[in-house]
Amino acid sequence: xxxxxxxxxxxxxxxxxxxxxxxxxxxxxxxxxxxxxxxxxxxxxxxxxxxxxxxxxxxxxxxxxxxxxxxxxxxxxxxxxxxxxxxxxxxxxxxxxxxxxxxxxxxxxxxxxxxxxxxxxxxxxxxxxxxxxxxxxxxxxxxxxxxxxxxxxxxxxxxxxxxxxxxxxxxxxxxxxxxxxxxxxxxxxxxxxxxxxxxxxxxxxxxxxxxxxxxxxxxxxxxxxxxxxxxxxxxxxxxxxxxxxxxxxxxxxxxxxxxxxxxxxxxxxxxxxxxxxxxxxxxxxxxxxxxxxxxxxxxxxxxxxxxxxxxxxxxxxxxxxxxxxxxxxxxxxxxxxxxxxxxxxxxxxxxxxxxxxxxxxxxxxxxxxxxxxxxxxxxxxxxxxxxxxxxxxxxxxxxxxxxxxxxxxxxxxxxxxxxxxxxxxxxxxxxxxxxxxxxxxxxxxxxxxxxxxxxxxxxxxxxxxxxxxxxxxxxxxxxxxxxxxxxxxxxxxxxxxxxxxxxxxxxxxxxxxxxxxxxxxxxxxxxxxxxxxxxxxxxxxxx
Ligand code: F6P
Numbered sequence: 001x002x003x004x005x006x007x008x009x010x011x012x013x014x015x016x017x018x019x020x021x022x023x024x025x026x027x028x029x030x031x032x033x034x035x036x037x038x039x040x041x042x043x044x045x046x047x048x049x050x051x052x053x054x055x056x057x058x059x060x061x062x063x064x065x066x067x068x069x070x071x072x073x074x075x076x077x078x079x080x081x082x083x084x085x086x087x088x089x090x091x092x093x094x095x096x097x098x099x100x101x102x103x104x105x106x107x108x109x110x111x112x113x114x115x116x117x118x119x120x121x122x123x124x125x126x127x128x129x130x131x132x133x134x135x136x137x138x139x140x141x142x143x144x145x146x147x148x149x150x151x152x153x154x155x156x157x158x159x160x161x162x163x164x165x166x167x168x169x170x171x172x173x174x175x176x177x178x179x180x181x182x183x184x185x186x187x188x189x190x191x192x193x194x195x196x197x198x199x200x201x202x203x204x205x206x207x208x209x210x211x212x213x214x215x216x217x218x219x220x221x222x223x224x225x226x227x228x229x230x231x232x233x234x235x236x237x238x239x240x241x242x243x244x245x246x247x248x249x250x251x252x253x254x255x256x257x258x259x260x261x262x263x264x265x266x267x268x269x270x271x272x273x274x275x276x277x278x279x280x281x282x283x284x285x286x287x288x289x290x291x292x293x294x295x296x297x298x299x300x301x302x303x304x305x306x307x308x309x310x311x312x313x314x315x316x317x318x319x320x321x322x323x324x325x326x327x328x329x330x331x332x333x334x335x336x337x338x339x340x341x342x343x344x345x346x347x348x349x350x351x352x353x354x355x356x357x358x359x360x361x362x363x364x365x366x367x368x369x370x371x372x373x374x375x376x377x378x379x380x381x382x383x384x385x386x387x388x389x390x391x392x393x394x395x396x397x398x399x400x401x402x403x404x405x406x407x408x409x410x411x412x413x414x415x416x417x418x419x420x421x422x423x424x425x426x427x428x429x430x431x432x433x434x435x436x437x438x439x440x441x442x443x444x445x446x447x448x449x450x451x452x453x454x455x456x457x458x459x460x461x462x463x464x465x466x467x468x469x470x471x472x473x474x475x476x477x478x479x480x481x482x483x484x485x486x487x488x489x490x491x492x493x494x495x496x497x498x499x500x501x502x503x504x505x506x507x508x509x510x511x512x513x514x515x516x517x518x519x520x521x522x523x524x525x526x527x528x529x530x531x532x533x534x535x536x537x538x539x540x541x542x543x
Contacts, residue, residue, distance in 0.1 A: 002359075002498050008065040009323075015058045016324045024053060024429045024463050040308050042300055043481075046470040047310055051429045052317050052397075053325065053465045059307070062316040066306045069496045075302060078491070081108040081263070085502035086360065091263040092502045094487065095298050097271035098291040098480070108263055120259055120273050125284040127238070127258075127276070131200070132171060132283065139232035144200045147176045148190060149277040150220060151204030152212045153507075154266030155240070156180040157348050158483075159204075159278045161341035162270065162290070165479050168338070168407040169282040176281040179220075182212040187219055196227035196236070202277055203239045206266050208246035211511065217250065240273040265502050267348050268487060286476040293480025301488040311488035314399075314467070318489075319496055321397040321465060322371050331389065332375035334401040335421040338408075338474055342401075343375035346486055353490045353501035360498050369497045375399075379420050389428065390460050398466040400425055401482075405473040421468070431462020 019027075028034055028050075038050035038059070054062075077084055081091045096106040096113050105112035130136040134143040149159060160178040163170075177190045201220050205213045224236050238256040239247040242264075247257045258273035270278070271291060279287045297311075306312045321327040332343045354370035376384060378400070389396045402421045406414040437459045441451045471478050494501035519525035520538055527535045 002069065004070070005065060005068040005496065008061065008068040011061045011064065012058070012320070012324050015055070015061050019053065019055055019058070023431075024051060024465070025431070027053075027055070028429070040310065040313065042304075042308070042310055043296070044472045045310075045478075045481075046468075047313065048468045048470070049313065049317055051425055051466045051468070052320070053463070054317070054320060058320065062320060063306045065319070065496060066312055066316060066492070069498075071306075071312070071492055071495050074491075074495045079106075079302070081106065081113075085265070085500060087500055087503045087505075090265075090502065092265060092268065093263040094265065094268035094271060095295075097260075097264065098294040098298065098484070100292070100295060113261070113263070116259075116261070123258060124273060124276055124279050124287075128279045128284050131174065131280055136200075137235065138197050138200070139228045139235045140197045142197050145174065145198040146194050147174060147200050147202060147277055147280050148179060148194070148220065149176065149202045149204055150179050150187075150213055150216045151202075151240075151274070152180040152210060153348060153352075154269050155204040155206060155210075155213065155274055157341070157345045158267075158270030159275055161339075161345040162275075162278050162479060162483075163281045164341050165336075165338045165474060166278070166282045166286065166290075166476060168474075169286050169476065171281060171283055174280060176277050178277070179216055180212065182215060184219070187216050191220070191223055196224045196232075199224070199236065201237050202280075203237060203247075203250070203252065204241075204274055204276070205239075206242050206260070206264075206269065206274075208239070208241045208243040208250070211514065221251075238276075240276055267352055268502075270483065282476065289476035290480040293477035293482075294484035295480075296477070297481040297484035297488070301484075311485050312492055314485070314489045315492035315496070317467060318371065318397070319493060321395075323367050325395060325465075327371060327395045327397050328368070329372040329374060329394075329396060331381075331396050331398045332373060332401075333378050333381055333398055333421075333424075334375070335378040335417050336401065336403055336407075336474055337377050339401060340377040343373065345483075347373050349486055350490055352504050352507065354494055354497065354499060355506065356497070356499040356501075358499070360500060365497065365499070367497065369499060370493070371397075378424070379417065382420065382424065386424065389464060393461075396464060398425070398428060398464065400466060400468040401471070402468065403471045403474050407474045425466045425468055427460065427462070428464035428466055429462055431460040431464075432458070434459045 035048065035050045037056060039046060039048040078092055081093055083089050083091055085092050091108055093106060093108055093113065096117055099106055099114060101118050106114055131144055137143060156178055163176055179187045179190050203213065203217045221233065224232055233251055234253050237252050239252045240258045241247050242260055242262055244254060244257055244259060248254055258276055260269060260272035260274065264272050271294060275287060301309060301311050318330060332346060334342050350373050351370050356369050357365060359365055389398065400421055402418060434455055437455045438451055441454060490501055520527050521541065527538060
């Protein structure tokens, strides 16, 4: 940890002592104003963190940590285009991708990046207009009915999640599919339902070298060429990449390639041309609202004081749970089927960014960083793993997300959905004491012997911390703001932990190892130097 934050950490540890043994239900009982003092509003959003195990004094200490870690200074460095991704000598300027035209320059290496950003946005708009207007035709002259995005990680998770999240805004005549896995089952099952004549592939890869994407792209190309011939590639393949030379080598017309830049990290790239399948799925006007929502959150993050700063509060509360209370995980529980893929998207954003072992000077960290993020849409999760959260004996900080209005308004559904969401956070906070369970069973006519036998099973410890984020509705603007909220939350945490959130050497290591084993599995290289398990697995496959 930074020396400058040492005093703030010490103060937090002593706050933890002062609330040790105090149950959340007692905190609520002791303070009728708890909800109003521990919740904040932004636009028509509400962030309720009153069910976190914090007192007002803890929050003040957390705010001191924000200042001690110099968060505002780091925000300024990011906005100025400094190479804050120091291990790759790159800036992290994803905020430029949603910066509105005419609102001033965003500088990188002495140059305003906005003209490039706006040019690519215009190209995306024009391309979507051609597809939606049925002016872009396949090789046989038929309009495109199906888009297949081939990409992985940041080139897949964001547009895939957002396409599902904005299903209510979907273009009626176009279906967008996503293929990521190297397992041929992914591509084969998508292609099984499609016609080459009416299918367009978007090959999305920042580097255009990623093994999974290149293999899936080659197989998709083979599928198309077998049906329509080599000349059809130009009408059925477009690409999104920073590596336009590789795109051309693959055989995609440079006129059909959409660019982005090395100052956009893969997991921060949804706002760039990587969002092209989303533009095709929901239309450019909705994509613009999505960018506007993210920009509104950027402005909030840059200007709001820490006590009202949504990304800052989420970051600090998780630091409290992780580094002070000792939680090793966080459950993300959106009460929205449309946000069902959000946990998966945030797993990459949070764990690939902040799952780090050394600080910005390369020294081993003396604290843990990103907790394990997991989760599932409510109410499905309630019938899978909530049992463990209620009675499994682990500290599981929960993050509930709900919308006041439904995006698909079927009568009778939404009130029940909200009732379940709020009931869970209430139950996790309160728990149910042995005395309460005993009284309840007795009042229901259970015999004293049975009450004594059953009550331990039917009691709940509670005191499980949670935050609830209540949005007005799931629309492009609010989704954009929600995702930008998490990006900035991750950034704040990285500043406090003093780590670089923009590299991913662990993932690169995995790619390197797979490339070493491939020739051995293909029988082109000897299995020399392998451990006995790896060698045994390979030989079992070959036999
Ligand atoms: O998962 C590792 C990673 O490097 C991500 O950061 C990136 O989003 C993904 O691979 C895909 O990379 P590319 O877009 O270059 O194919």
